[in-house]
Amino acid sequence: MNGSPKIPIKNIYYMLCYAWNVLEQSNNIILGSEKFDNIYNLFARIYISGASSLIKRGFNRYYIQEDEAILTLKGKINISDSIKAQTSHNGSMICQFDEFSKDIKLNQIIKTTINILIKSPHLDVDLRNKLLKIRLHFLDIQNIKLSKSLFSSLRYNRNNYHYRMLINVSELIYQGLITNEDDNEFSFSDFVRDNQMAKLYEKFVLNFYRAHLDYTIYNIHSPKLKWNLDEEVSDEDLSLLPEMRTDIVIENKVNNTQLIIDTKYYAQTLVSSNWSDIEKIRTAHLFQILAYVNNSDYIGHIKGMLLYPTTEKEINANFTLGGRRIGVKTLNLDAEWNDITNRLMSIIV
16 A cells, blocks of 8 residues: 555554454553554554563463473482483583573564664654563573464463554564564564555454354355356366455355455555546455455355455445446554444445
């Protein structure tokens, strides 16, 4: 979303809470009313507030097995390793024991992320200084190499669930902001340019409806649609067709209606062509939503919608094309959060 409008930082934060299903934590971090300027400053503010709260609450600790040469014996003495290492020369023995430590994965990920944010060339100086002060509380905690397998190995329970927001920020930074890591040198990418905001926007809208619509009436999902082919084709030929993976599908089980929403994160909702100054919907977007509604096998009334973000003029257009109702709507992300909530609820009626 090049040339993207300024979005209040609090609204971006709420979007993250919906996208990650951590709504109960949404009021625990105070971000103020500053406008969103760059994603590094946003994540730094979340981290400063979240890590400060974590420090006051106290780090989670687990028992970790240690093998160490110590002067005061404890746990299980490893005689063979002690002989090999000749530890008796300095009066110590290698012992195996459990240490109740805060040097665990969750805290290691947070420390590593703080170090990454500190290195960002786009970070405001005052935010960097605050992160440096917070890092002093992590002196006894090691860094860890971030990886997809590391994040997927994490498990949350009622004792560590308060870590989830910060860990999700860490994973998003790993996935979307760091394009290269070589000998602790990071190459920082453009979060917006690399479509991370588009993914966030889509996930936010999907989980918003999951959170606010009555599941006994509505079925909210994002299915992959099949092409409505006139004849059978080989798997090889079928693989040439693009996938129709929907963003949001809302099915009303009472009224027997299906609404297919395709979210589009663009700075401009409408664009003009080379031969006309009149602004129009992007052709590819319209054809895409038409393909979705025309190939849906839902038994009932099917509608489609293109949903764009905006911070300016709202659009509420509706068209009937080939017997299908297609809407073009905008969501003002610069509005008060209650207005955003009301807008999202109103456009699905």
